[in-house]
Amino acid sequence: MKIKMDNAVGPQVRTKKGAGGKLLPVLGAVSLGAGLQSATQFFAHIFDYQANLGGHFNHVYAPWSILEWSSKWYSHYPNEIMQAGSVGMMISTVxxxxxxxxxxxSSNSSKANEYLHGSARWxxxxxxxxxxxxxxxxxLLDVVTGKDTAPSTGVYVGGWEDKDGNFHYLRHNGPEHILTYxxxxxxxGVGLVVPxxxxxxxxxxxxxxxGELWAMTAGWRKKHAKNNVLRFEPATANGSVCWNPLDEIRMGTEHEVGDVQNLVTLIVDPDGKGLGSHWQKTAFALLVGVILHALYKAKDDDTTATLPSVDAMLADPNRDVGExxxxxxxxxxxxxQNHHAIGSAARDMMDRPEEEAGSVLSTAKSFLALYRDPVVARNVSRSEFCIRDLMHSDDPVTLYIVxxxxxxxxxxxxxxxxxxxIVRLLADKMDFDNGRLVAHYKHRLLMMLDEFPSLGKLQxxxxxxxxxxxxGIKCYLICQDINQLKSRETGYGPDETITSNCHVQNAYPPNRVExxxxxxxxxxxxxxxxxxITTSGRRTAAMLGQVSRTFQEVQRPLLTPDECLRMPGPRKNADGNIEEPGDMVVYVAxxxxxxxxxxxxxxxxxxxARAAVPAPKDSDRLVQFAEAGERITI
Structure with missing residues (x-):
């Protein structure tokens, strides 16, 4: 029983098969046609149907003409037709x-399978x-002004040189996310982020x-891309836009408790390691109630609740905490009526033993210590923009977090x-019309998060x-290496799903073997x-007895780890500044x-030319405050 082996494995099975299997039958048909043509022309030559002009025919007959002539004239010219048939038979036989x-x-020759061990290629x-x-x-002329919409848009993921040495930018404009190592x-920064x-x-x-990206890109984005540029630098005394996280709580709705709980989770878990200790969990429950109480009380008093005011409420030296x-x-x-979540938090504290209640209170206050810095407190005391402005404002908005x-x-x-x-409030509503998604935003949002693992695990x-x-949110995530991303202590762990959800991954020459x-x-x-190559024979002989060469298909990575580590990096001068680009790899799923x-x-x-546009001295502000405290939308 003959078994037909199917060695076409991998993605190449989707490609169309070549014409190699049809070549021999075609050659056989050509041989028969050549025999008929030779017989026809030989019979014509016998009867002088061509002039003797240097051996060139003055007329070429159809190959099957010999068959017509033999049926008509075989009785008159049997010898001539047999001679012509013999010539045709000889040509066809050969x-x-x-x-x-x-x-x-072909049957006795071994055939190499180029995909036997793998089909990866560049x-x-x-x-x-x-x-x-x-x-x-x-x-060029339109792009300098920033008004040309004809060229392709998107984010820069790398570059590529063709065989002629021409350099091409690689840009991705789909909704999928990008991960960079x-x-x-x-x-x-100079290769991907700034462009x-x-x-x-x-x-x-x-x-x-x-603050380098603000200096190099905010000017062009404001002047030519028509963006409102916001610089949120909470540790600076001048030039920063203000933002109060508590203004984003959707008070008076069914979302208010959930919004506060999500906020407090980040406050009491600054590294993203989870609420593992008893004190974190109890501090979480306390802060949820205190922040809700501060929000409702500020609403009644026509003031603004802030995280510094919440800290001051808990650390008021002129008031006993029991009050x-x-x-x-x-x-x-x-x-x-008393709010259930607020009243429950207060009763939990009153029911605790004095020592435990003191420990819970001190733990909660320790998580608010950042807001005792007067500079930070001033920058989070009010909101000069809101999160929804990023995608729903009339003009695009670029927020720099410095x-x-x-x-x-x-x-x-x-x-x-x-x-x-930003993630929770901008990804909260989705509608469909005739089976298609209906966009509820005016502008797409690019989240360019450099060194994002340094923020801790953001679940x-x-x-x-x-x-x-x-x-409408596209994430461009940048990390130093895979270890930073998969770290159990500071990253997302070995079972992270970030790489699974990034359609494009690109990498500069790495420093770590992992x-x-x-x-x-x-x-x-x-x-x-x-x-x-195998040789046989005596070493002292004038000629070797036998030399044999064998070829074998073997497997190897298209890019081995050591080759990856030795990819040429950018060439720098004595001052450490980059002069010439290095190599990189880009993966698209x-x-x-x-x-x-x-x-x-x-x-x-x-x-x-775009980077030379000077950045604004101060941040834009989308909301201003009158002297009486009234908010005015710009």
């Missing part, structure tokens, strides 16, 4: 013998175009560690609160990646042919990996 020999050789131009990363040609000082912010026209949220618990348990919050390195750790809880609220961010794209191994696995396995080249904004005159 051709068919050649086809038979080719068939025997992407070509057609692959990159199919993945949607190659833009249309740009028009780039070590510190590798050039991700994106100097071209993205819709709203954006940007984590700006040192606060009693006030919370008896105050008429809703139509003269936290300098010396303030990064202490400001982390506040930044976590802001990012959490809402990890979970929301699976659905926020449907609400990241190199991850990139190698993403690139895939390929099949290569190994040549082996469903397509071959792209071996690319890092883009550099300062190598492009368009980006240089």
């Amino acid at each position: 051709g068919l013998l050649g086809v038979a020999v080719a068939k025997v050789v 992407a070509g131009k057609k692959d990159i175009q199919a993945a949607g990363l190659l833009p249309r040609p740009r028009r 780039a070590p510190t000082r590798s050039g991700k 994106t912010l100097l071209s993205w026209g819709d709203s954006a949220v940007v984590t700006d560690l040192k 606060l618990w009693m006030e919370m348990a008896t105050y008429g919050h809703v139509a003269g 936290t300098h390195p010396n303030d990064k750790d202490r400001l982390r809880p506040l930044v976590r609160v802001m990012v959490n609220m 809402i961010l990890q979970e929301s990646l699976a659905f926020v794209a449907g609400y 990241t190199a191994e991850h990139l190698s696995r993403l690139t895939g396995q390929t099949t290569v042919v190994k040549e082996q 469903g397509y071959p990996a792209i071996y690319g080249k890092q883009p550099l904004y300062f190598k492009d005159p368009i980006f240089l």
Whole structure:
């Protein structure tokens, strides 16, 4: 029993089979046709149907003419027709013998399977175009003004050089998310972040560690992209926009308790490790009640509740804390009735032993210590914009969250609160019309989160990646390496789902072997042919007795971990500034990996012109306050 082996494995089974299996039958038919043609022309030659002009025919007959002539004239010219038939038979026999020999050789020859051990390969131009990363040609004059909508839009994910040495930007404009692996000082800012912010026209949220992105991109975004640019720098005394997290609580609705609980969860869990201790859990319950009480009381007093005021309420030296618990348990919050969540929190504290209640109170106050800084307290005392402005304002809004390195750790809880609220409040409503999603936003939102694992584990961010794209939110997440992302202590753990929900992953040359191994696995396995030469005979002989060469298909990674670690990085001068770009790899789900080249904004005159637009001295403000405290929307 003959078994037919199917060696076409992997994605290549989707490609159309070539015409190699039809070649031999075609050659056999050609041999028969050549025999008929030869017989026809020979018979014509016998009867001088051609002139003797250097051996060239002056007329060529159809191959089957010999068959017509033999049926008509065989009785008159049997010898001539037999001679012509003999010539045709000889030509056809020679051709068919050649086809038979080719068939025997083909059957007895080993056929290498180029996909035997893997089919990974580097992407070509057609692959990159199919993945949607190659833009249309740009028009320089219009792009400088920022008014040209004809070129392709989107975020920059890398660059690519074709066979002719031409450099192409790789841009992605779909709703899917992007994850970047780039070590510190590798050039991700000048190669990916700055070009994106100097071209993205819709709203954006940007984590700006040192304020560099504000300096290089805010000017163009305000002047040419027509964005309102907001600089939220809570640790600075001047120039920052103010934002009060408590203004985002949807008071008087069914969401108020849930909003406060989500806020307090971030306050008492600043690192995202979960509420593991008894004191965190009890402090959580207490702060939920106190913040709700502060909100209702401020509403009645026509004042504004803030986190500094909540801290002052708990740490008031002129008032016994027991009086606060009693006030919370008896105050008429809703139509003269005590709020159940507030009263329960107060009664829990009154029922606790004095020592335990003191420990719960001190734990709760410790989480609010950040807001005792008068600078931070002033910047969170009121809201000069609201979260919904990012996607629902008449003009796009770009929010820069600036936290300098010396303030990064202490400001982390506040930044976590802001990012959490952005995701929750902007991805809360979805309607459909005729089976299609109806957009409820005016502008798409790009969340450009550099060094996002440094914010700690944001569970809402990890979970929301699976659905926020449907609400017009596109995340561009940047981390140093895979270890930072999968860390059990400070990251999302080995079972994280962020990589699963990012359609595009790109990477600069890594520093850690774990990241190199991850990139190698993403690139895939390929099949290569190994040549082996065997010699036999005496070493002293004039000639070797025998030399044999064998070829064998073997497996290897298309990009090995050590090759990944040795990818050329950017070339820097003596001052540490980048002069020439290095290599990078880009992965798009469903397509071959792209071996690319890092883009550099300062190598492009368009980006240089845009980055030269001076940034505003102060942040824009979408809401101003009159002297009497009345909010005025701009």
